[in-house]
Amino acid sequence: MQDAAHSADPYDVATIMGSLYGDGIIACKGAFDRAWVARLGQDIDVLFEEARRQPGGALERGPSRYYVEVHPERISGFADIIGHPWVVAVCRAVLGPEYRVVEAGFDIPGPGALHQPWHRDFASPPETLVGRRLNSLAFNITTVDVDEDMGPFEIAPGTQWDDLGAGDPMFPPRETWARYEARAQRKLPRMGDISARSALTIHRGTANVSNRPRPVFVLGVDAPDARNADKHDLQLTRAYYDSLAPELRRHITCRVVDRLEPIVQAHTIEGLRMGLTM
DSSP states (O other): OOOOOHHSSOOOHHHHHHHHHSEEEEEEETOOHHHHHHHHHHHHHHHHHHHHHHHHHHOSSTTTTTEEEOGGGGGGHHHHHHHHHHHHHHHHHOOTTTEEEEEEEEEEEEOOOOOOOSBBBOOOHHHHHHHHOEEEEEEEEEEOOOOBBOOOOOHHHHHHHHOOTTSSSSSGGGGHHHHHHHHHHHHOTTTHHHHHHHTTSSSEEBBBBBSSSOOOOEEEEEEETTGGGHHHHHHEEEEEHHHSHHHTTTBOEEEEEOOOOOOOOOOGGGGGOOOOOO
């Protein structure tokens, strides 16, 4: 008998919710062609150089590891991303029909990046800890084919429901790491793949021992009752906002401005600044 998880329609609501409420991660292979992804990579290269020249423009997430929030219109394929049928299907299935795009940015673990400690990206809200409901998602698109030596992303499936107790709300205590090590899955996406995950699922970046960076685009999406937009400053110029299809516009939480303003990077995660030698 064929495994239902492999035979199911990737746009099926039960398949999507089963993955995100179960493992906490799901992927769509080959969602974009490689030429499209190459353009995304070129955009990120330009924006990264700009961010590093701007004071506070690139947040350190450990040695040789950076996070940069960007203006969506500086990403030439942004409308393709938020309008992709699989992205829309996942958002609607998990977050409901009034989901909101609240974050656009990218991570770059460069050569020399160290292991990160196991963590989640923010504290679990009551809607998840008590209500057992996911009200936010993070979508990732790699701009390169990821190999084992490039610092792949690791995730501990099912841990989006973990209650970290009275300690740090984002970083499990070191004495519990064996549990995450035992569950760890290492992800090796290829150009064109998209993944969606709960940012509450315990995860980490691993050491990049190659001579190549591993850029990945990040899209953050909330349900109407989530508050992650408070950490970000999504800006669209009036001209770009008006150029988007109404169905895309209505799902973006942003400031509409006459002229783009520098982004003050606010989503600092102090516990990721040092990195680990394993």
